[in-house]
Amino acid sequence: MSAPPYVRALEAAKFIMGPPSIKGIPLWRGAGLRAVQLLIEGFLALVARREEAAFAEHGFLSSAEANKEVFGSYANVYELLDVPGHPGTQFRSDNIVTSIARLQREDSAAPVVAVGSILRDAAGKTPPLFRDRNIWPVVELNQLADSDKALELLGFYATVIEDLLWSIGVPSVTVETPALASYGKTTYLTVAVLPNKRPTVLATLYILADELRVALGEQHDVIDVGFTGKLLATAAMVHVDARGLALPSTIAPVQVGVTLSAGNDQAQSAQWLEELRAGGLRCETTLAGSQGARARAEQAWHRRSVPLVIGLDRTPGAVTTCTRLPIKRTELPELPSPQAVHDLLAAGDARLAKTARRLFDSAMDEGGHLRSRCDSCAEDAGLAVFGVVVPRTPVRCERCGTTGQRLFISDEGRFY
Numbered sequence: 001m002s003a004p005p006y007v008r009a010l011e012a013a014k015f016i017m018g019p020p021s022i023k024g025i026p027l028w029r030g031a032g033l034r035a036v037q038l039l040i041e042g043f044l045a046l047v048a049r050r051e052e053a054a055f056a057e058h059g060f061l062s063s064a065e066a067n068k069e070v071f072g073s074y075a076n077v078y079e080l081l082d083v084p085g086h087p088g089t090q091f092r093s094d095n096i097v098t099s100i101a102r103l104q105r106e107d108s109a110a111p112v113v114a115v116g117s118i119l120r121d122a123a124g125k126t127p128p129l130f131r132d133r134n135i136w137p138v139v140e141l142n143q144l145a146d147s148d149k150a151l152e153l154l155g156f157y158a159t160v161i162e163d164l165l166w167s168i169g170v171p172s173v174t175v176e177t178p179a180l181a182s183y184g185k186t187t188y189l190t191v192a193v194l195p196n197k198r199p200t201v202l203a204t205l206y207i208l209a210d211e212l213r214v215a216l217g218e219q220h221d222v223i224d225v226g227f228t229g230k231l232l233a234t235a236a237m238v239h240v241d242a243r244g245l246a247l248p249s250t251i252a253p254v255q256v257g258v259t260l261s262a263g264n265d266q267a268q269s270a271q272w273l274e275e276l277r278a279g280g281l282r283c284e285t286t287l288a289g290s291q292g293a294r295a296r297a298e299q300a301w302h303r304r305s306v307p308l309v310i311g312l313d314r315t316p317g318a319v320t321t322c323t324r325l326p327i328k329r330t331e332l333p334e335l336p337s338p339q340a341v342h343d344l345l346a347a348g349d350a351r352l353a354k355t356a357r358r359l360f361d362s363a364m365d366e367g368g369h370l371r372s373r374c375d376s377c378a379e380d381a382g383l384a385v386f387g388v389v390v391p392r393t394p395v396r397c398e399r400c401g402t403t404g405q406r407l408f409i410s411d412e413g414r415f416y
């Protein structure tokens, strides 16, 4: 069975390894690792708008006993029987136990962000990055908060996640849902849509249920915000063209692919590249000696998810930019300045975001997911209310005109 298109695009872009693959355990390659790093840097920068987070990378073993005390027994966790020097361990199946212990030890009210992998058994289908056994990256933020501050803090992180998704051209909506009540006494899910217009959950945000909070030995409320590589997989599904992966420049490992020819003024192009790099642009170069090689070079840049290709290879002194979605080549009178390159990238990102926004809006529309209803009209109509859109803003009930709220409807019930 051949892999789904997004997986083939990620493989062709050298983000993950191609066949032979291990079921449920995607193996990441350099470009994918770089994109993940950029995504995490973006997340940390958004978190720091309020408060700088401590950063942690936990090992792949954790204490089975400490985990059982909090979560009880889980059938999908791998316990390890006799690892010399590590009695009573399991393959790490979560971060929160280790992160909360750290915050307690340090008596810290600041957030901690743990990044790493967790390993759980996953029976059935394992579409890479959507449902894996070895889930990487798992990014999990934890913070302790006084109970009167917790909800406001959760709201802030909901904005952080929505902004993070929008920075990679993925529109989303945050929904407060009573589902998952055993984990969160308040649960927010960040919902985006796939190209087939089905809603999917890209992040979870909780004020932890009291039972878990007590099991963690904590008096304060515990904030838990998490997302995984599924963000990138969704971006890869949404942002693609006939050439391959077309990620926004925010997370594209290479933003500018420069095709040179032997006839270039080498000193001039070297200085120009230096200026681009000094301007914060991620550039790489390749050499093309013929028209065929130039076309192949452009295709190779695009396969690798490069949003902007600049060719200095046609005739001496010629500069051609090639933007994507749609692919459009433009002759420039001179080498573009770093600012001009930033502008071209921003325009490309805006095109991606606009297309994704159109997909999201039509999915919401066709699925009838977003409705404005007062409580009684929501009940009367027998709507399958999945949750309430946050932030909660009063709206006019579509049915009776009184004050209601924005509801997220899911006729299929819970979705993932």
Ligand SMILES: [Zn+2]
Pocket (backbone or CB within 6 Å): 373, 374, 375, 376, 377, 378, 397, 398, 399, 400, 401, 402, 404
């Ligand atoms: Zn009503």
